[in-house]
Structures are given as C-alpha cells and as structure tokens.
Amino acid sequence: MKSLGSIRRSFAPWADPASKPYISFENVTKKFGDFTAVNDLSLIIYEREFFALLGASGCGKSTLLRMLAGFDNPTAGRILLDGQDLRGIPPYRRPANMMFQSYALFPHMTVENNIAFGLKQEGMPKADIDKRVGEMLELVKLESFAKRKPHQLSGGQRQRVALARSVAKRPKVLLLDEPLGALDKKLREETQFELMDLQQELGMTFIIVTHDQEEAMTMADRIAIMDKGKIMQVATPPEVYEAPASRFVADFVGTVNLFEGKVTARENGVASIDSAGVALRADNAEAAAQGSTVWFAVRPEKIKVTSKRPEGTAVNAAEGEIWDIAYLGDMTLYHVRLDDGRVIRTSLVNAERASQDPLTWNDRAWISFAPDAGVVLTQ
Amino acid sequence: MTDTTVSHATGSAATRPDKPLPARLADAFVSRLVIIVPYVWLLVFFLVPFVIVFKISLSTTAIAMPPYTPVFDFTGGWQAIKDSFGELSWDNYTWLTEDPLYYTAYISSLVIAAISTVLTLLVGYPIAYGMSRAPATLRPVLLMLVILPFWTSFLIRVYAWIGILKPEGLLNQLLLALHVIDQPLVILNTHTAIFIGIVYSYLPFMVLPLYSALEKMDYSLIEAAEDLGCTPISAFWKITFPLSLPGVLAGSLLVFIPAVGEFVIPDLLGGSQTLMIGKTLWNEFFANRDWPVSSAVAVILLLLLVVPIILYQQAQARAQEA
Numbered sequence: 001m002k003s004l005g006s007i008r009r010s011f012a013p014w015a016d017p018a019s020k021p022y023i024s025f026e027n028v029t030k031k032f033g034d035f036t037a038v039n040d041l042s043l044i045i046y047e048r049e050f051f052a053l054l055g056a057s058g059c060g061k062s063t064l065l066r067m068l069a070g071f072d073n074p075t076a077g078r079i080l081l082d083g084q085d086l087r088g089i090p091p092y093r094r095p096a097n098m099m100f101q102s103y104a105l106f107p108h109m110t111v112e113n114n115i116a117f118g119l120k121q122e123g124m125p126k127a128d129i130d131k132r133v134g135e136m137l138e139l140v141k142l143e144s145f146a147k148r149k150p151h152q153l154s155g156g157q158r159q160r161v162a163l164a165r166s167v168a169k170r171p172k173v174l175l176l177d178e179p180l181g182a183l184d185k186k187l188r189e190e191t192q193f194e195l196m197d198l199q200q201e202l203g204m205t206f207i208i209v210t211h212d213q214e215e216a217m218t219m220a221d222r223i224a225i226m227d228k229g230k231i232m233q234v235a236t237p238p239e240v241y242e243a244p245a246s247r248f249v250a251d252f253v254g255t256v257n258l259f260e261g262k263v264t265a266r267e268n269g270v271a272s273i274d275s276a277g278v279a280l281r282a283d284n285a286e287a288a289a290q291g292s293t294v295w296f297a298v299r300p301e302k303i304k305v306t307s308k309r310p311e312g313t314a315v316n317a318a319e320g321e322i323w324d325i326a327y328l329g330d331m332t333l334y335h336v337r338l339d340d341g342r343v344i345r346t347s348l349v350n351a352e353r354a355s356q357d358p359l360t361w362n363d364r365a366w367i368s369f370a371p372d373a374g375v376v377l378t379q
Numbered sequence: 380m381t382d383t384t385v386s387h388a389t390g391s392a393a394t395r396p397d398k399p400l401p402a403r404l405a406d407a408f409v410s411r412l413v414i415i416v417p418y419v420w421l422l423v424f425f426l427v428p429f430v431i432v433f434k435i436s437l438s439t440t441a442i443a444m445p446p447y448t449p450v451f452d453f454t455g456g457w458q459a460i461k462d463s464f465g466e467l468s469w470d471n472y473t474w475l476t477e478d479p480l481y482y483t484a485y486i487s488s489l490v491i492a493a494i495s496t497v498l499t500l501l502v503g504y505p506i507a508y509g510m511s512r513a514p515a516t517l518r519p520v521l522l523m524l525v526i527l528p529f530w531t532s533f534l535i536r537v538y539a540w541i542g543i544l545k546p547e548g549l550l551n552q553l554l555l556a557l558h559v560i561d562q563p564l565v566i567l568n569t570h571t572a573i574f575i576g577i578v579y580s581y582l583p584f585m586v587l588p589l590y591s592a593l594e595k596m597d598y599s600l601i602e603a604a605e606d607l608g609c610t611p612i613s614a615f616w617k618i619t620f621p622l623s624l625p626g627v628l629a630g631s632l633l634v635f636i637p638a639v640g641e642f643v644i645p646d647l648l649g650g651s652q653t654l655m656i657g658k659t660l661w662n663e664f665f666a667n668r669d670w671p672v673s674s675a676v677a678v679i680l681l682l683l684l685v686v687p688i689i690l691y692q693q694a695q696a697r698a699q700e701a
Contacts, residue, residue, distance in 0.1 A: 071602055091605040104603035108621050117617075121608030169607065 011221060012236075013046040021080070022047040022205060023068065023173065028077035030063050030229075037063040039229035040077070050199050050206045052220035054213060054252075060229040061209045062101075065175050068207070069098045081173070092121075097171035101178040103162035105150040111161050112137070112146040118169040136164040139198070156187050163195075167202060174199075176208040180215060192218050213253050217241070225249050241299075246379045250297045257303065257344050258377075259296040263288045271376060272315075276340055281315040285376040298374035300347040303367050305334050307359060310368045317368040320344070322359055334359070336367050429681075436674035437467035447670050471675035481659065481676065485683065488656040491570065491645075492638035495577035499585045499634045500627065502578055507589035507626075508619075511596070522590070525583050537576055537647050544572050544648070568650025576644035581637070585630035592626025593619070625694055632691040636684055656680055 013019035023045040030038040038060040045051045053061040066072045067079060070091035079086045086094065097118065105114050115136050119129045137143045140160035150158055159182065166174060179195070180188045196219050199206045210216050216223045217237040224234045225248075232252075233245040244250035247258060261275030263285075271285035273296055280296050288294045304310065310317055323343060324335035329350070336344045344367050359365055398406075438447040449463040475481045510521045528536060543549045544567040551563040566572050596619065604614035620627075642657030649655070656676065663673035 069602075069606055071605075090610075091602070092608045092610055096606075098603070098606045100599050100603055102597060102599050104597065104599040106600060106603070106618060117604070118607030121613075165603075165607070 011048070013049070014044075014222060019046055021045070022049070022082060023207075024080040025064070026078050026080065028064075028067065028074045028079060030060070030067060030072060031075045036229050038067070038074075041229065041231055043224060043231060043234065045205065045207065047205055048203055050196065050219055050221045051208070052216035052223045053207065053209045053226060054211070054216040054223050055226035056211060059226040061226050062177055064226075065098070065177055065207065065209050068173070069096055069175055070094050095171055096173040096175055097166045097169055098175040098177065099162050099166040099179050101181055103150075103158050105158060105161055105165070107150055110147050110149055111142060111153070114150070114161055115165045115168050117165065122169065132168060136168050139167075140164045155182050156191075159183060159191070163198075167198070167204070170202070171204065173205045173207065176206065178209055178211070180210075180212075188215070195219060217253070225252055227252075243375055244297065244377070247295055247297070247377050250375075250377065255300050255345055257298045257300065259298070261294065261296065263290050263292055263294055266290050270371065273376075276342070278318045278338075278340075279315045281371045282374065282376045283372040287378050288376050292378065295377040296374050297377050298369050300333070300345045301349070302373035303344065303346040303369045305336060305346050305348065305359060306366050306368065307363065309366050313368055316371060316373075317366055318344075319364065319366050322361055322363045322365050325359075325361065334365075336365055338367075432674045433678055434467070435670050436471055436678050437469065438671045439466070439468070439470070440669050440671055445670065446668050471671050472679075474672060475675055475679060480654075484654045484656045484659040485679070487654045488639050489683070491573060491577075491655060492635050492641070495574050495581070495638050496631050496635040498574055499578045499581055500631060503582055503585035503589055503630060504627075506582075507586045507593055510586070510590050511593035518594070525586050528583065533580065534643060537580065537643055540572070540576055540579065540648060541567060544575065567648060568652075570649070570653065572648035573645050573653060576648045577634070577638050577641065580644060581634040584633040588629035588633065589623060589626040592623045592629075596622055625697065628694045629691065632687050632694070636687055636691070639684060640680055
C-alpha cells in the first residue's frame with residue numbers, strides 16, 4: 001500500500017503539457033427541451049486518473065457522465081475518448097462501463113450471473129468467464145454469495161455486486177454515478193478507500209459523480225466543481241480547498257468566511273483591504289486591482305480566537321463576542337459575532353485535553369489571522 | 380391448577396392470561412368476521428350453484444318441469460331423499476366419452492383458445508410495451524383507451540365484426556377498392572374470424588397485466604444491459620422479457636381461461652361448422668333441452684380449467700412476493 005501511495009503522489013499528468021488527453025469534452029452542450037443541463041463545457045481527463053465531478057443536484061454532472069456512457073447525446077460539441085470521437089457510437093460499443101446510482105442489478109439473475117453478464121455479451125469462453133467471475137467475487141469479498149439473488153443481499157453487498165459487475169469487463173473507463181449514496185457513513189468511508197485501492201490495482205480511469213465534497217476530496221486526483229451546467233474550477237483537492245477560484249467554489253467546498261472589501265493599496269502582491277472598517281492585509285493578491293471590490297476568503301481553522309487583542313497586529317483582527325459554541329469531540333466550533341454584526345465561523349482542533357482558553361458564550365473575544373491564511377477572490 | 384397447565388400448554392393463552400376463554404373466542408370471532416364475508420359470498424354464489432349443476436349432471440333427462448329426474452323431494456322426509464340419491468348415476472359422463480362430438484369439441488376449444496392466446500400476446504405485448512415507455516403524462520390516456528371498448532356492449536362489438544368481415548363487408552370492400560384482391564376473401568364463418576374476434580375482445584385482459592409488469596420495471600436495468608454490451612434487441616430478450624413473464628403468464632391465462640368456454644364469438648363469427656365447447660353446451664341446454672348432459676359438459680369444462688386457474692393464482696402469489 002505504501003508504494004501505491006507514492007505512485008499516487010507523483011501522479012500529475014495535468015501539470016505536464018506533454019501529456020496526452022484521454023477523455024476530452026469539447027464545447028459540449030446538452031439541452032433537454034428548454035433546460036440547458038450542460039452549457040458549452042470543455043474538460044480534459046487523463047488516463048488512469050481518478051476524477052470527480054462535484055456539484056449540487058441538477059448541476060449537470062450526471063448528464064455529463066451519461067453522455068460519456070452513451071445514454072444521452074450532446075446537443076452540440078463533441079466528446080473524444082483516446083482520440084476517437086464518440087458521436088454515434090452506441091453505449092454497447094463504448095469501452096466505458098457504468099456503476100449506476102440505483103445499482104441496476106438484474107433482479108432475475110444470481111450474483112454470479114449479474115457479474116458474468118457483460119462477459120457473456122463479449123462472447124468470452126465459459127472457463128474464462130468462471131475464472132473472472134471468481135476473481136471479481138474475491139475482489140469484493142462476496143464469494144459465499146455467488147448464488148444469491150440481489151433481493152437477498154444487503155445494501156452494501158448490492159453496491160459491491162454492482163461494482164464487481166461494472167469492472168468485470170476491465171473497461172478502460174469506469175463511470176461511477178453516486179456509487180456510495182445509498183450506504184451509511186461508516187460503510188461509505190470504508191468503501192471510499194476500497195475504491196481507491198481498486199483503481200490503483202486495475203489501472204483504470206475512474207470518473208465519479210458525487211454531491212458529497214468529502215467523498216470527492218478523499219478519493220479524487222482532481223475535482224471538477226460544477227454549477228448550472230458549467231465547470232467552476234478543476235483542481236486537485238488541496239488546491240480546491242486552499243485556492244478556490246471563486247466565492248462559489250470556496251463556499252461549496254468546506255466552510256469559509258468571506259470578508260468583502262475595497263482594495264485600498266497594493267504593493268508587490270500584498271493588498272490592503274478595507275472590509276467595513278476592519279483593516280485587512282492579504283498576501284498573494286496579484287489579481288486584486290486597486291479600488292476594486294474583492295473577497296478575502298479565510299477558512300475557519302485558520303482563524304484564531306483569543307480573549308485579548310493579539311499582540312503586534314494592527315491588521316487582520318477584529319473584536320466581537322462569542323455567539324455560539326459547538327463541541328464536536330475532535331474540534332470545537334466558535335461563531336464569533338463581530339461588533340459590526342458579521343458572524344465569523346472558526347474552528348479549533350482539540351489537540352490537548354481541555355487546553356483551550358476558557359471562552360464561553362457572550363465572552364468578549366478577538367479573531368485574528370495571518371496575511372497568508374486566506375485567498376483573495378475577485379469573483 | 381389443571382386449568383393453568385392446559386393454558387400454558389396451548390401457548391397463546393399463556394401470553395394473555397388475563398382474558399377468560401369466552402372473551403378470547405369472541406375476539407377471534409370478530410377478527411375472523413372480516414374473512415368470513417368473502418367466504419360466505421363464494422359459498423352462496425359459487426359452491427352452491429356448482430353443487431346444483433353437479434347434481435343435475437348426475438340426473439337423467441325427463442319430459443317434465445324441471446326437465447330431469449330425480450328431483451329432491453324434501454317434503455317426503457329422509458327416506459325420499461335417500462331414494463333420490465340412489466337414482467343418480469355417472470351415465471352422462473360415460474356418454475361424453477362415447478360420443479366423439481364432445482371430446483373433439485373440448486380439444487378444438489383448447490386449441491382455438493391456445494392459438495388465440497398466443498395471437499393476443501403477440502398483438503398485446505407491443506401495445507403494453509409502447510404504453511409503458513410513453514411519457515408519464517400520456518399513460519393514463521392510453522390506459523383509458525385500452526379500457527374504452529368495455530363501455531359498449533360486448534355483443535354489439537362482436538356483431539360489428541360481422542359487418543367488417545362478411546364477403547361484402549367493409550374489409551373486403553376496402554381491399555377490392557385498393558385492388559389488393561379481385562375476389563372477396565372468405566373470413567366470416569372460419570376459424571380466422573374466431574381468432575380475430577377473440578384477439579379483439581380479450582386484448583385488454585392481456586394488455587393490462589403486461590402493462591403493469593412492464594411499467595414498474597426500472598429503465599436503468601436496460602441501460603445497464605446496454606452498457607455491458609447488449610444491443611437494444613438482446614437487452615429486450617435478456618432483461619425486459621424475462622422480467623415481464625409474470626405479466627405474460629397472467630395475461631395469457633386471463634385470455635385463455637374464458638376463451639376456452641367462449642360462446643358468443645364462435646357462434647356469431649365462426650359459423651355452423653365450428654366446434655367449440657361453449658356452443659356445444661348451449662346446444663345441449665337450449666336446443667336439446669338436455670340439462671343433465673349439458674351440466675356434465677360444464678363440470679368437465681370447469682375441471683379442465685382448474686389447472687390453468689391454479690397456475691394463474693400461483694403466478695399472482697409469486698408476483699406479490701417479489
């Protein structure tokens with residue numbers, strides 16, 4: 001497992017201009033009547049990548065997946081897979097297999113026949129089919145359930161049968177449509193790691209559709225965040241979190257505090273921002289033009305809460321009172337209501353037992369953060 | 380002391396020791412009452428008539444009112460009833476095996492019903508499939524259209540087919556006008572006309588169970604099959620059709636069972652030479668006034684149909700389990 005991790009760390013074809021795109025969406029638009037599900041979208045996915053399409057329901061992420069599988073055709077634009085235009089190629093001739101959100105297991109077939117279904121279509125010899133089905137059952141740890149029918153399985157077992165069936169044909173691309181949506185939290189987390197291992201083991205390109213940002217962050221090499229049929233940002237999980245491209249992305253992935261303000265001065269990429277009377281200084285603010293309105297986005301865990309004014313800081317600090325406290329075990333959330341009415345969300349990891357400042361409800365408190373704690377957003 | 384041991388032994392009493400036995404019996408009666416009503420209905424309107432028909436089938440014809448003997452004389456006391464029982468005989472059933480008319484009529488009815496059922500399935504399946512894939516807003520309208528013929532008398536609808544199928548009827552006129560044929564086709568008074576009549580009349584009974592089986596099928600199963608390499612046609616045969624089998628069976632039996640005993644369609648469209656058991660029965664009853672033999676014909680017909688009826692009920696039970 002260690003070695004897989006190191007392969008994974010060095011895997012970054014998107015950073016290499018010489019990499020060949022594996023799947024390309026080129027200006028793809030999909031309309032259902034008056035409704036535009038996917039709007040002039042372009043996207044490149046590389047071979048062996050674990051790619052996540054993340055967005056709220058109705059953002060067009062499933063439509064994108066269904067167009068790749070061949071169930072829907074783009075209204076405009078084209079989709080290329082390994083250099084081949086997929087237009088007009090029916091689903092049964094595409095080298096991609098899909099794992100359905102509803103699992104879509106064939107109710108009249110046993111587990112092994114479900115898994116063997118695609119192989120039989122290929123005309124694989126029976127001995128080979130039996131061998132492959134055996135391997136698949138072992139992979140998903142369902143050897144003793146081979147003769148069961150889907151309705152005799154639990155939700156988690158069905159999910160694993162669906163997974164085994166979709167990878168049995170060793171497709172070049174595996175499409176996963178909300179694959180873990182029906183599982184409970186514990187099982188979901190376990191399965192996430194199983195899926196990652198599986199992807200490394202089989203060396204396939206995985207494209208997963210999900211509305212769960214944690215799921216996307218955990219599993220994917222890169223995440224595309226979608227809204228209203230458009231892609232808002234494509235980046236690795238740390239980039240999406242640390243350097244969101246817009247307020248939408250910052251807000252969609254995790255929790256964020258947005259300080260809106262005017263840029264009063266800018267020097268060597270450091271911007272001074274006046275946010276309703278609170279003086280802010282932000283590093284890495286090349287994009288912020290003087291006099292423009294910007295948003296300084298700071299994650300809750302990067303804000304300190306103290307009972308006294310932090311020493312030696314004239315900027316990036318504001319006073320208020322503790323509005324709400326939520327103790328979550330591993331961390332504590334503080335909502336601090338600034339004197340101008342803004343509520344700032346902060347979080348504190350409970351690294352040591354009962355080590356915190358004894359701040360409690362309605363206490364006066366100061367929030368403060370470093371100039372490089374946040375990111376300046378212009379849109 | 381004895382009482383407690385007994386109630387412990389029965390188990391159910393042990394769980395409710397607070398209620399005395401009469402109260403428990405009353406409870407049981409009230410909860411069973413709901414089930415009793417349909418049983419009484421079946422007893423009065425199915426079992427009793429059947430017993431009467433069965434009794435008549437064991438009697439002998441007589442020129443009398445009613446036209447058979449013996450007639451139970453309940454005023455004559457127990458002895459008279461016992462004497463009447465002594466007069467019953469299986470002669471009518473023996474007669475059914477001796478005269479080829481009856482068993483050829485039975486066989487021909489079964490064959491005609493079977494062919495008609497297959498034809499109805501062939502016509503009904505595409506209709507039901509089309510309905511189940513129609514936009515959800517359109518489906519109630521389509522269902523309505525399937526049921527619509529029931530608003531007109533069955534007899535009138537079958538009569539109407541005479542006007543369509545007869546040598547100078549609408550169909551022949553149309554085909555002649557289109558120069559498809561130069562001689563009118565003889566359809567009326569043939570088996571073809573019976574098939575057309577049965578397929579037309581019983582189509583809704585085929586379409587409705589098929590539709591309900593197909594409509595509840597998850598369309599993503601078809602997508603999954605296509606995704607795994609099936610062409611749409613092979614996805615149909617491997618997924619859609621097997622999953623619709625309960626509907627196929629239910630529809631087929633709903634057509635087959637009444638078609639075997641069908642009288643109106645063979646009588647109006649099949650002409651005089653068609654032999655079907657429903658017609659034979661009618662002739663025995665009304666033309667020959669031989670109530671005992673016609674009753675025997677009816678009893679045998681019922682026994683023939685018991686097998687498919689049991690099959691149908693098993694299929695229904697299985698469909699409900701799934």
